[in-house]
Amino acid sequence: MTVAPPKILLQLRVNGTDMACAAHPNKTLLEVLREDLGLTGTKHGCEMGHCGACTVLLDGRPVLSCLALAVEAQGHEIRTVEGLAHGPHLHPLQQTFAETGAAQCGYCTPGFLMTAAALLETTRTPSEADIRQAIAGNLCRCTGYTKIVEAIALAAERMREQAEHV
Amino acid sequence: MLRLPPFAYHPAASLEDAVGMLARYGWRALVVSGGTDLFANMKQRLFTPEVVVGLRPLRELSYVRASEGGVAIGALTTLTHIAEDPVIESRYPALHEAVSVISTPQLRNMGTLGGNICLDTRCNYYNQDYDWRRALGFCMKKDGQVCRVAPKSPTCVAVNSSDSAPVLIAYGATLRLAGPEGRREVPAAEFFRNDGMRPWCKRPDEILTEVRLPALPAGTRAAYRKLRLRNAIDFPILGVAVMLQVEAGVCVRARVVLNAVASKPVEVPDAAAALVGTDLNPRALDEAADAAYAAGKPLDNTSGSIPYRKRMLRVFARRALAACAPGS
Numbered sequence A: 001m002t003v004a005p006p007k008i009l010l011q012l013r014v015n016g017t018d019m020a021c022a023a024h025p026n027k028t029l030l031e032v033l034r035e036d037l038g039l040t041g042t043k044h045g046c047e048m049g050h051c052g053a054c055t056v057l058l059d060g061r062p063v064l065s066c067l068a069l070a071v072e073a074q075g076h077e078i079r080t081v082e083g084l085a086h087g088p089h090l091h092p093l094q095q096t097f098a099e100t101g102a103a104q105c106g107y108c109t110p111g112f113l114m115t116a117a118a119l120l121e122t123t124r125t126p127s128e129a130d131i132r133q134a135i136a137g138n139l140c141r142c143t144g145y146t147k148i149v150e151a152i153a154l155a156a157e158r159m160r161e162q163a164e165h166v
Numbered sequence B: 001m002l003r004l005p006p007f008a009y010h011p012a013a014s015l016e017d018a019v020g021m022l023a024r025y026g027w028r029a030l031v032v033s034g035g036t037d038l039f040a041n042m043k044q045r046l047f048t049p050e051v052v053v054g055l056r057p058l059r060e061l062s063y064v065r066a067s068e069g070g071v072a073i074g075a076l077t078t079l080t081h082i083a084e085d086p087v088i089e090s091r092y093p094a095l096h097e098a099v100s101v102i103s104t105p106q107l108r109n110m111g112t113l114g115g116n117i118c119l120d121t122r123c124n125y126y127n128q129d130y131d132w133r134r135a136l137g138f139c140m141k142k143d144g145q146v147c148r149v150a151p152k153s154p155t156c157v158a159v160n161s162s163d164s165a166p167v168l169i170a171y172g173a174t175l176r177l178a179g180p181e182g183r184r185e186v187p188a189a190e191f192f193r194n195d196g197m198r199p200w201c202k203r204p205d206e207i208l209t210e211v212r213l214p215a216l217p218a219g220t221r222a223a224y225r226k227l228r229l230r231n232a233i234d235f236p237i238l239g240v241a242v243m244l245q246v247e248a249g250v251c252v253r254a255r256v257v258l259n260a261v262a263s264k265p266v267e268v269p270d271a272a273a274a275l276v277g278t279d280l281n282p283r284a285l286d287e288a289a290d291a292a293y294a295a296g297k298p299l300d301n302t303s304g305s306i307p308y309r310k311r312m313l314r315v316f317a318r319r320a321l322a323a324c325a326p327g328s
């Protein structure tokens, strides 16, 4: 086995902020976010592409950060769960997940929030089928999904109401 | 934690650059597109390349282009892009169906058609982490000597699990490859080999650049039906692609292709023979489904029991055929 290649300089744009760090090229986006940038909201689940706990948005689309290289995420707009709230104001999804009991142990929640956020940005009035299809790649071992679907539908409703008032 | 083994990462500046790097580094390098297959396998130490050549920067290989001669799809096109393309949905519905049921929305946003076609063959005894495989004493495909599924088999029988592969064969697609000796075209039907360890005729230093779907004669219908344990995330444990051409109510051409039953997609000429010349009445469809049942030989290498997968062959073949036959 040869010596591990040296660290490289990574420049990532996360939640609208430019960030830089030095990391080995074999590090996944998930590992760099958590270990090098201190953004531990994104979770390690299976680390094999099966569970969706590590979902982040890349240019607005949900992707799995456990199977993405940080070096390949350069030049793209990355969004994580830390970027959802505006200061003290929670994102409508965070609010409705809390209200409806859509988070129990909470481990899957950041992944669901990001997947749902991407859905609501493209679909103002999602049907239940749209919601279930969108979250097909996120596993939850606690809630049985019903509350999660309700929380997303309720957030969509509130976001429509908010949009009408401005 | 499952970490990737160390490697140097080289983004491709152009297709020529990528081909050049593969020629230069030889077996020490592998290309990556979406990474959804390769990185999972690397985490399990099934591959430990010293150099990973990133194809993702090659935006020029991401397109769906329709012309009179058919449709060309760049190898780097994501599965989501193909699933959302209106031309594919209306003219090649079986491909639309196949890419729409690959894994999950997140995986389809990352995974590419090229990576799906070059997907490594899969097996219960292979897609496991290093410690699991070592505890068992490994197997022929990686680090070991014997096949755990078929100990007497001289070759590995891991399954082709690509949902797009059987459909591309059914449609008569052509694959374009670029290598150090230039470019060549291979019919999809000849691209795959029935060898779990060398499942393609592609040389390791060749890159898949484009998939060409031929223009289809009027009266062509096609469908894909996939069996898996859960209706999301899971790989196929059986798939059936059907393409039929009907003229004045009579079937004049047919192709039935199975996947997840061998190391390559399996074409069933007996099923086609049962259909051609008929008006696709229920009896003809039953006979074709029986031929698919006889041709598919599932082994103990995926989830789901062998008898279940075998029984479902007839059911899924019948469903795919019914989706293509007018009025049945």
Ligand SMILES: Cc1cc2nc3c(=O)[nH]c(=O)nc-3n(C[C@H](O)[C@H](O)[C@H](O)COP(=O)(O)OP(=O)(O)OC[C@H]3O[C@@H](n4cnc5c(N)ncnc54)[C@H](O)[C@@H]3O)c2cc1C
Pocket: A048, A049, A050, B030, B031, B032, B033, B034, B035, B036, B037, B038, B039, B040, B055, B075, B076, B079, B101, B102, B103, B104, B107, B110, B111, B112, B113, B114, B115, B116, B117, B118, B119, B120, B161, B162, B163, B164, B206, B207, B208, B209, B233, B234, B235, B236
């Ligand atoms: C949880 C999970 C579920 C999955 N479910 C399914 C499923 O249901 N159906 C299915 O078909 N697949 C499934 N997959 C496999 C995979 O996600 C898809 O097949 C995807 O399309 C692979 O594309 P990619 O671009 O990510 O490939 P990569 O991982 O980038 O590459 C795969 C292989 O192809 C080679 N390669 C990539 N691009 C090229 C090219 N242009 N030329 C030559 N070689 C190339 C790579 O070297 C590698 O060996 C699943 C994967 C996971 C992790």
Ligand code: SF4
Pocket: B122, B123, B124, B125, B126, B139, B140, B141, B142, B146, B147, B148, B149, B150, B155, B156, B157, B158, B196, B301
């Ligand atoms: S089919 Fe046999 S040799 Fe191939 S991966 Fe499975 S156990 Fe290993």
Ligand code: FES
Pocket: A043, A044, A045, A046, A047, A048, A049, A050, A051, A052, A053, A054, A055, A064, A065, A066, A067
């Ligand atoms: S941790 Fe990425 S999909 Fe499970």
Ligand code: FES
Pocket: A102, A103, A104, A105, A106, A107, A108, A109, A139, A140, A141, A142, A143
């Ligand atoms: S709330 Fe526990 S896994 Fe979803």
